[in-house]
Amino acid sequence: MxxxxxxxxxxxxxxxxxxxxxxxxxxxxxxxxxxxxxxxxxxxxxxxxxxxxxxxxxxxxxxxxxxxxxxxxxxxxxxxxxxxxxxxxxxxxxxxxxxxxxxxxxxxxxxxxxxxxxxxxxxxxxxxxxxxxxxxxxxxxxxGVVEEEIIFRDKEIQFMKLACTEYTYKEIANEMNLSPKTIDGYRDTLFTKLNVKNRVGLVMYAIKNKIYTL
The missing domain is CATH 3.40.50.2300 (Response regulator)
Structure with a gap:
């Protein structure tokens, strides 16, 4: 055969x-x-x-x-x-x-x-x-139920990594050489992109998706 x-x-x-x-x-x-x-x-x-x-x-x-x-x-x-x-x-x-x-x-x-x-x-x-x-x-x-892959800009990735630390938003602004207002903009944009309501949700997303490693 x-x-x-x-x-x-x-x-x-x-x-x-x-x-x-x-x-x-x-x-x-x-x-x-x-x-x-x-x-x-x-x-x-x-x-x-x-x-x-x-x-x-x-x-x-x-x-x-x-x-x-x-x-x-x-x-x-x-x-x-x-x-x-x-x-x-x-x-x-x-x-x-x-x-x-x-x-x-x-x-x-x-x-x-x-x-x-x-x-x-x-x-x-x-x-x-x-x-x-x-x-x-x-x-x-x-x-259309499956979510499309989320695309992040380099600054958004940097912001997420810093948001996973003990830095305040003001300290993150200093670290990134940006104004606090710009940092607030990154934060609000990411909250909307990821459908999270606070910094804890942002940190959990970053860790789960290996953007930030403990």
Missing amino acids: IKHSVVIVDDHTLLSQAIQTMVNTFDKFEVLYTCKNGQELVEKFTNSSSNIPEVVLMDINMPIMNGIETTEWIHKTYPKVNIMALSVEDDDKTVLKMLKAGAVGYLLKDTEKTILEKALIEIVDNGFYHTKNVTNLLVKSIT
Whole structure:
């Protein structure tokens, strides 16, 4: 029986080998090779057409060329190749970025073996595999429920970091060489952007989003 070809792209060697071993136990699939990052995959694809699989299992956080960049490249250059994200990242923004880049499925690395096999089968048969959570996320994105990424100016970042210290607003103004009135403007703008009501909310946002580290 001819098996469907799979390539794994993941910078964690042991995990990549474990996934390869697992996929090779599936009746309908076999792993052609593995890559440690997107650049390795690009080189493989461009070197020989025999290196182009039906499905790519793609990690996201990798050096040199990450999963989102690699997915965009594959989707544009080899649109018939199906890409399924296999990652530890489960935040909505990352999932949406990967799907918008061209991935046809998204699974977490702790997914059960039977689910991974089912996902691969549905991808080669139907062209996609979405869990209930991913489907709900896509619906939210279409209806505009998912928040857009907030863009901060450099001065706003600096202000947030200083707001996480014991400085008063007047001392922050002195530190940034700005007038207290300008600092009040930064504060009010950030309160509106982040939908927070006070400095505590601002500090909590900065820590949660790693703008300021304790």
